[in-house]
Amino acid sequence: MRVRTWLATALLAIAPLMASAERSAFAADSPSGSVVMWPTLTPAGDQPGSAPLHKPSDAETGIFSRSQELDATLRDASQDLGYTLHVTDTGPVSGKMRDSDMIDRAAHEGAAGATAGTWVVSPRLEAAGDNQFVLRIVAVAPKSRELRVRVEIVKGSDVAVRGLVMLRDLLSPAAAAQAAAIERERARVDESARERLMMPLRSQGRAVLAINGALFGGYVAFSVQRASGNDDPRVLYPLLALGTGIGIGTALLVSEEWDVGTGDAWFLAGGAWWGAGAGLLIANGRDTQPFSDRYSWGAAGGVIGLTLATVALTRSKADEGDAVLTHSGGGLGLVLGGLTEMAIRGSQPDVTPNYGAGIGAAIGVVGAGTLASFVRVSPSRVMLVDLGLGVGALAAAASASPLLFETPVSERRARAFSLLTGAGTLLGGGIAWFLTRNMPREPALSRATTRANTGMSMTPTGGVIGTSVTATGVVPAYGVGITGRF
Incomplete structure (x- = not known):
């Protein structure tokens, strides 16, 4: 009985404290x-x-x-x-x-x-x-x-x-x-x-990378065979098959491991092919002997260009605009480098300035690829600027053509023709760049992911492109082509 009385007294004493604590907690959260x-x-x-x-x-x-x-x-x-x-x-x-x-x-x-x-x-x-x-x-x-x-x-x-x-x-x-x-x-x-709806499919540039990988692998194998001094086709064809297979396999492994977009694939192709072209032109300009060693120069240049492009892609993704800018830089460097060599040497217009063109192509593709890592530009604007460069070069060459009327053409006139053509090229490109300064940029995702675009998107395709119904059944039609939009 005393225990019950003690418990009742304790509960009556604690009840006001519990009610006060509950009111305080409620007031704090009210x-x-x-x-x-x-x-x-x-x-x-x-x-x-x-x-x-x-x-x-x-x-x-x-x-x-x-x-x-x-x-x-x-x-x-x-x-x-x-x-x-x-x-x-x-x-x-x-x-x-x-x-x-x-x-x-x-x-x-x-x-x-x-x-x-x-x-x-x-x-x-x-x-x-x-x-x-x-x-x-x-x-x-x-x-x-x-x-x-x-x-x-x-x-x-x-x-x-x-x-x-x-x-x-x-x-x-x-x-x-x-x-x-x-x-x-x-x-x-x-x-x-x-x-998820906006995110494009993974490795959309797989086909582009595989085609360029196959071609570049075959070229490297051909260069190795030529540099060895062996012209036996029994050695050439197995090497071509091996190089092509290695190129395709490497491209497929890369596209499976990393998300390679269409712009990434064309960016890598630009580094490889413009590097190979620059190496061949420089070797021709230096008159490298024996002649078969020039293919090695091209292969080395391609590997260097591919390496630099890969390093650039580890820092940021590349879209179609970056790829077009890289190829445009290689072409512009090729033209300006050749004109510069002609202006320095006073060469005749019918002499191919291989060395200057090779150096210019190398500088142009490296410079444009580096620029593409820091700026974002639409493919349409790059191609319009390229059009301005071409129109400016043609207009300047046509205007300066009277300098070539005499036979033979003096070194002074040849230099003037080269300088005027180069100046016209740059002027036309500058005007096109100024006129397209207000072009809207395509909507894009973050560079941390694949950047979507509404501009040019061209993808090579190959394989079965259709079917035909014959007396013996349905026969597939094979072919190659390019799909996309401009």
Whole structure:
């Protein structure tokens, strides 16, 4: 008996402390703001019905008394939860009880003229038979366009109690935080879905890389065979097959391991082929002997160019604009390098300036490839600038052609012709660059991923391109081609 008395006394002593701690914790986490509590409406509105929303009248005996009890409970509960109740707002008038009206009211001024908006709560009640009611509470957060709803079927004696619990779940900070977390997760999922839809397929440049890898592998094998001094075709053809196979296999392995876009593939091809071309031209300009060693110069130049392009791609991805810029730089360097050699030596126009063209091609492709790693330009603009360069070169050459009328052409006239043609080339390119300065850039993803574009996208294709119906059945048609858009 004494133990029971001691326990009862202890509980009575601890109860005020627990209540005080609970009030302190609630006050620390209680929300701030205002709330507009609409009077209870009927029907609940959770299913289609012919009766419009309205306030229960005295004639609706069962619902009227429960709605009065529910209104009083919810008004007191909202203030206990820490909200400021709009006592002057008596609720909507007839015809202004739609969900959109709640959203509009939530966007208006809060308590004491605050412009942060106010909560709007609308309880709904509808008889469900057998002394049961459909209790539905709709709440709108300040300046929100989202409805928060709780629906339950409760007994008549539990309407006020369940309404209190449902209101607390709707307005409590934990519920608000949970709703915000759900909204953030939904937005994250939607963003992830959009990124998956926008993300292009992996290694779109696989075909381009494989074709160029096969050709470059075959060229390297041919160079090795020629440099060895062996002209036996029984050695040449196996080496060509081996080199082509190694090139294709390497390209497929690279495209499987890394995401190689179309721009990446053409960028690598530019480094390899312009490097090989520069090596051959330099060897020809130096008159390298024996003649077969010149192929080795081309292979070495191609390997160096491919290595530099690979290093550049490890720092950033390349799109079609970067690839076109790289090839354009190699071509421009080839022309300007040849014109520079002709101007220095005073060579005749019918003499091929191999050495200057090779040096210029090497400098041009390296410079343009480096520039492509730092700038973003559309393929269309690069090609328009190339058109300006070509038109400028032709116009200048045509204007300076009288310098070549005499026979033989003096070194002075030959130098003047080369300098005027080079100046016209640069002038035409500069004018084209200036005229295209306001061209819109294509939309692109981050350089950390594959950059999408709406400009030129050309992809070589090969294999079965169609079928033909014959007397013996369907026969495939093989071919090669280029698909894409410009």
